[in-house]
Amino acid sequence: MTNYYFSTKKMCVGHDNKPLIREMEIELQKGEILSLIGPNGAGKSTVLKSIAGQLKLIGGTVYIGGDVLSGMKAGELAKKMSVVFTEKIKAEMKSCRDVVATGRYPYTGWFGILSGEDERIVYEVMELTHVADIGEQDFNRISDGQKQRVMLARAICQEPEIVILDEPTSYLDVKYKLEFLSILQEMRDKKGLTVIMSLHELELARIVSDKILCLKGEYTERFGTPEEVFESDFIERLFDIREEEFAANGKLLAYIRQIGKI
C-alpha cells in the first residue's frame, strides 16, 4: 500500500476507550529515527504502548513492514519489534546477562534453552552496549542507569527491525546518553533499525532524529523533520513557556531563548 516501513492511518489512542489523541498519521522509512516530544501528560507513553501493540487502538490502523499490526501473530511480531518501557523488568535472582538473554525468547526452542548462536549474540550485544563488565552482577543490585543500558541490550538481543523506547535516557548520565544515542545510530546504519522513542532532551532529539512528532492536545501538534519542527518559537509554544513568567530571572530568560532556537 505504501513504501513506508512503519505507518499509522487515522490512529486513535487512549486508555479505557477514552480517546486521548485522534487521527494520528505517522510515516517512517526503514532505518529512520522518530522522537516523540511534548509536555508531561501529553500521551507519549500512550502512543508508544499503542504502537507496540500493548494497548488496544481505539481506532485506525498501524502498519509494520506492510502488515497490519493487529493481525500479526505474537511470535512473528516479537521477531520484528522490541520495547524498552519505563517500567523495569522484574528479575529476581537474575544476573544482567540472564536479563539480556531473555531477549532471545522468540528464537529459542520449546524449553527456551540458549544455543551456541544465541550465546554468541548475547555476548556481542553486551559488548556493543558496554554492559559486558556488569554481566554477572545481580540485576536488582545495579543502578537505574545501568539497568537502562541492560534493558536496551535486551531489546537489541531480540534482533528487531523496529525498537520502541519510552524515555530511554532518563536515568543516564551525559556520557551514557551520548553513547546510547550513538548505539542507536550505529544500529540504524548497520542493520537498518527503525527507532521510535520519547525523549525529554530537545537538543538531543534534534541532533539524532530523522523525524519529530510533537504531541499536545487532542491532535498531533506537528510531525516532520527537525528543521521543520524546531523553528522560531515553536518549542516555547509547545511547552507553554511564557517569557513574562521568567522575566525577573535574567539567566532563565536567556536559557529559554536559547532552547527556543535549537
Add this chain to the structure above:
Amino acid sequence: MRENRKYRYIAAFILLILCTVFFFILNVCIGSVTIALSDIVRTLTGRVSNETFTRILWDIRLPRAVAVLILGGALARAGYLLQTFFGNPIAGPFVLGISSGAKMVVALMMVFLMGRSVRVTSADMILGAFIGAMVSMGFVLLMSRRVNSMAMLVVSGVMIGYICSAITELVVTFANDADIVNLHNWSRGSFSGMTWENVKVMSVVVAVVFIVVFLMSKPLGAYQMGDAYARNVGVNLRLLRVCIVIFSSILSACIVAFAGPISFVGIAVPHLAKKLLNSTEPIRMIPACFLGGSVFCLFCDLLARMMLAPTELSISTVTAVFGAPVVLWIITKRKKTHM
C-alpha cells in the same frame, strides 16, 4: 561463574533426591511397629512371608508414603504457580482461601451424599474440590483487580478462607455423627487412610499436570519479567493466565480431596527451593519444588505420626511449625525492597 551455577543445580537436585529417598524409607520403616529395612526388602520381594508385615507395608505404610510424596510435591507446585501468577511471594493455596473453598464443597458433598448413602468416588471428590477451588479462585481474582497491594490480596484470601471454613463448620455441626467421624480428621488435614485406589487417581492427575506445567516453563519464565515484556516476546498472556489458574486449582483440589487443607507447604517450599537453587527459572524450579514439597511433607508426616504416638497430629500442625517461620523470614526480607 556459569560453570559454578551448573554444579550448584546438579548438587541441589542430588541433595533433593537423596532426601526424598531417605525420608521415604524412614516413613515406611517407622511407625507403631518398627520394621527394619532388611525386613522390608525381604517382605516386598516375597522371600519371607510375614503376614503382619505384609499387611502393614502394603495396606498402610506404602500407599500413605507414596501419597505424601505425590501430594506434597503437588502442594509446593500449586504454591509456586500461584506465587508466579500474582507476583506475590506469600501466595499459596492455603492463604488465598483456595484450599478452604475446596474443603467446603467436599464437606457439603460428603454430608449430603453420604447421608443419603450415595457412594462418593475419589474422582467425584476431586471434581467437587475443583469446583470449590475455582469458586474461591474466582473471588481472589475479583479481589486482585480491586486491591493492588500484595498484603491486601493475602488478607482478602484469608477472609475468604474464614468464610468457607465457617460454612464447613456449620455443615459439620448439623451432620450425622457417623459422617462427622469421617469429616473431622480430614477437615483438619491428614494423610491417614490412603488406599492404593486413591494413590492411582492422584498420581494420574498430578503426573498429567506436572508434565503440562513443565512444558509451560518457557512462557512462565517470561511471565515473571512482567506483563509488558512477556507480551513483547510473544507470550499469549490471556491463555497463560487461564492455564495457571486452572492447573493450580486442579492441584489444590487434588490435595484437598485426599488429605484436606494443608497449610504453609505451598509458600515455604518454593521459597526454600529458590534459595537452594539461587534461581527462579521455572524449568529448574518446577521439578525442584516438587521434590522439595515431597521431602517437606514426608518429614512432617513422620513427625505427625510419631511425636505423640499412638495419637496422630493433624499434618497442618506440623507443617505450620516448620513453614510459618519461613513465611515470617520472607516478609522481613521483603520489607527492605518492596511490598
